[in-house]
Amino acid sequence: MPDSELVVGVIEGRIDFAELRRRFEHVVFGGIFRLVKNRPDAEELTQRVFVRVFEWLGRFDPRRASFRTWLYEITTSIVMDYFRARKRAPESLDAMAETQLPTVAGPAEHFEARRKRTELARALRRLSPIERGSFFGFRVRHLPWKMVAAELGCTERAAQYHCEVALRKLRRWL
Amino acid sequence: MRGKLESTTVPEKNDRELDVFAEFAEAERDGKNPDIEEYLGRVPESAARLRPSLQAVVEVGALIRKLEAVYSAEELARLLDPSRRPKRR
Numbered sequence: 070m071p072d073s074e075l076v077v078g079v080i081e082g083r084i085d086f087a088e089l090r091r092r093f094e095h096v097v098f099g100g101i102f103r104l105v106k107n108r109p110d111a112e113e114l115t116q117r118v119f120v121r122v123f124e125w126l127g128r129f130d131p132r133r134a135s136f137r138t139w140l141y142e143i144t145t146s147i148v149m150d151y152f153r154a155r156k157r158a159p160e161s162l163d164a165m166a167e168t169q170l171p172t173v174a175g176p177a178e179h180f181e182a183r184r185k186r187t188e189l190a191r192a193l194r195r196l197s198p199i200e201r202g203s204f205f206g207f208r209v210r211h212l213p214w215k216m217v218a219a220e221l222g223c224t225e226r227a228a229q230y231h232c233e234v235a236l237r238k239l240r241r242w243l
Numbered sequence: 244m245r246g247k248l249e250s251t252t253v254p255e256k257n258d259r260e261l262d263v264f265a266e267f268a269e270a271e272r273d274g275k276n277p278d279i280e281e282y283l284g285r286v287p288e289s290a291a292r293l294r295p296s297l298q299a300v301v302e303v304g305a306l307i308r309k310l311e312a313v314y315s316a317e318e319l320a321r322l323l324d325p326s327r328r329p330k331r332r
Contacts, residue, residue: 133317133318135315178313182310182314185306186319189310190322193323205324208304209323229264230255230256232268236268239299
C-alpha cells in the first residue's frame with residue numbers, strides 16, 4: 070500500500086495508527102540513532118516523534134509535502150530540541166550523510182538540509198529586497214527572467230544584475 | 244517600494260557580460276552543467292570580472308540543488324519565502 074493511502078486510511082480511522090508506526094518506525098529510529106548514538110535516547114525520541122505524529126496527524130496536508138517529508142520535519146525538530154537541551158551539536162553531520170538511506174532522505178539528511186536551509190534563509194534576509202526577489206524568483210521559484218522582472222517592477226536587465234549581485238553576496242556569506 | 248525598484252539603474256557589468264551571466268545561470272538552473280571556461284571565452288576581455296559571478300552561480304546553485312533533493316520545489320519556495328517571518332524563540 071502506498072504511503073499516501075496508508076496515511077489517509079489512518080486519518081479516516083480505517084487503518085490503525087500502529088500500522089503507520091510499523092512502517093516508519095525503523096526509518097525514524099535508525100536516523101535518530103545515527104544522530105544521538107545512544108539507544109535509550111533514540112528509543113525515547115522515536116517515541117516522542119510518534120506521539121507528535123499521532124497528535125498532529127490531522128494537520129498533515131498532502132498538498133504541501135509528502136508524508137515522509139512531514140515526518141522527517143517532525144523528527145528533525147525533536148532531535149534539534151534534544152541537542153538544544155544538551156547544548157551540543159551532533160559530532161559529524163557529514164559522516165551521517167554518508168550513511169543515508171538508499172531510496173529516500175532520512176532524518177540525518179533532513180537535519181543537514183534544515184541547517185543549510187536555515188543558513189540560506191538567514192543570508193537571504195541580509196540581501197536588499199530587489200536582490201532577494203531577483204534571486205528567489207529566478208533560482209528558487211524557477212521563473213523566467215521576464216516574470217522575475219514583472220514581479221519586481223523592473224527591467225529584465227535590472228533583475229539579472231541584482232540576481233548576479235545576490236549570488237556573489239550569498240557565495241561570500243554561505 | 245515599487246517606484247524605488249523601477250528606478251534602479253544597472254551599473255558595473257555591461258550588457259554583454261550580463262547576457263553571458265544570465266544564459267549561464269539559466270543553464271545551471273536547468274541542470275545543463277555549463278562549462279565556466281566556455282562561457283568566459285565568449286567575453287575574454289571581461290573574464291576576470293565575470294569569473295566570480297559564474298563561480299557563485301555554480302556554488303550557490305549546488306546548495307539549492309542539495310535542498311531540492313530533500314524538499315519539493317514548492318516546499319522549498321515556501322520555506323525560503325522572503326515574506327515568511329523567522330520563528331521567534
